[in-house]
Amino acid sequence: PLRALIFDVDGTLADTERDAHRVAFNRAFAAADLPFDWDVPTYGHYLKVTGGKERLRSFLDDHPDYPQLGDADIARIHKQKTAFYVEMMEAGLLPLRPGVERLLNAAREVGLPIAIATTTTPANVESLLKSTLGQDGPGRFRTIGAGDIVPHKKPAPDIYLYVLRQLGFSAADCLALEDSENGLRSAVSAGLATVITQTEYTQNQDFSSALRVLDQLGEPQAPAQILHGREAG
Ligand code: XBP
Ligand code: MG
Numbered sequence: 001p002l003r004a005l006i007f008d009v010d011g012t013l014a015d016t017e018r019d020a021h022r023v024a025f026n027r028a029f030a031a032a033d034l035p036f037d038w039d040v041p042t043y044g045h046y047l048k049v050t051g052g053k054e055r056l057r058s059f060l061d062d063h064p065d066y067p068q069l070g071d072a073d074i075a076r077i078h079k080q081k082t083a084f085y086v087e088m089m090e091a092g093l094l095p096l097r098p099g100v101e102r103l104l105n106a107a108r109e110v111g112l113p114i115a116i117a118t119t120t121t122p123a124n125v126e127s128l129l130k131s132t133l134g135q136d137g138p139g140r141f142r143t144i145g146a147g148d149i150v151p152h153k154k155p156a157p158d159i160y161l162y163v164l165r166q167l168g169f170s171a172a173d174c175l176a177l178e179d180s181e182n183g184l185r186s187a188v189s190a191g192l193a194t195v196i197t198q199t200e201y202t203q204n205q206d207f208s209s210a211l212r213v214l215d216q217l218g219e220p221q222a223p224a225q226i227l228h229g230r231e232a233g
Helices: 017-031 038-045 052-062 070-090 100-109 122-133 158-167 180-188 223-228
Strands: 004-007 114-118 142-148 174-178 193-197 213-216
Touching: 004 158, 017 038, 017 052, 017 070, 038 052, 052 070, 070 122, 100 114, 100 122, 100 223, 114 158, 122 142, 142 158, 158 174, 158 180, 174 180, 180 193
Parallel strands: 004 114, 004 174, 114 142, 174 193, 193 213
Antiparallel strands: none
16 A cells, blocks of 8 residues: 655755755855856756765865865855755745645545655755745655755665654555656665656656656646556556
């Protein structure tokens, strides 16, 4: 039986990367007087590194000509980035992807628990859910696994294993929803069947281990496929 849906956040619930995370990083770089700015293709390249602090570290490793930062500086700049991101969410600038709210509502109607497994910072998830679903948005999810709560970010399985433990369900009884190859690898390594909704940034990635690959959840049949179609591969 299907006992829970486990959602990724960035790229899956909302298209947050290009117009929110990327912009928040650039604002934090400018506020810290750093001489770089991530354009859309550059950000796409560094998205292969999950986690904002890890992403910045990887960029600096590739650019020895730029000022090099210690872990404390990266943490400080990242904290500022989170503040800018939350500010953007509170301004209500970013919608959920098509069909997401309908699927969340369909799950609630049939009494199916929903959960979150993401590498992003908890404050980001909370602000996105509140701005799109209302103040009780975060409370609709039985478990929210996010950020540094596990030692290894996606594509490691840690965050999905953490969420499964919190839910008390086995992987065989849950379904993951992801948008990226890193996310898919994480979910599949945790034993989860996974539905992919592709984004502009992830459309050319390898999704061969996915149960199903969709453009989005907005098609008329999507909720029925997700809620009843696990074995229909
Ligand atoms: C999302 C991420 C995150 C965000 C930035 O991956 O990799 O790092 O880009 O968030 P996923 P932070 O969709 O697989 O969860 O800066 O808060 O780390
Ligand atoms: Mg994602």
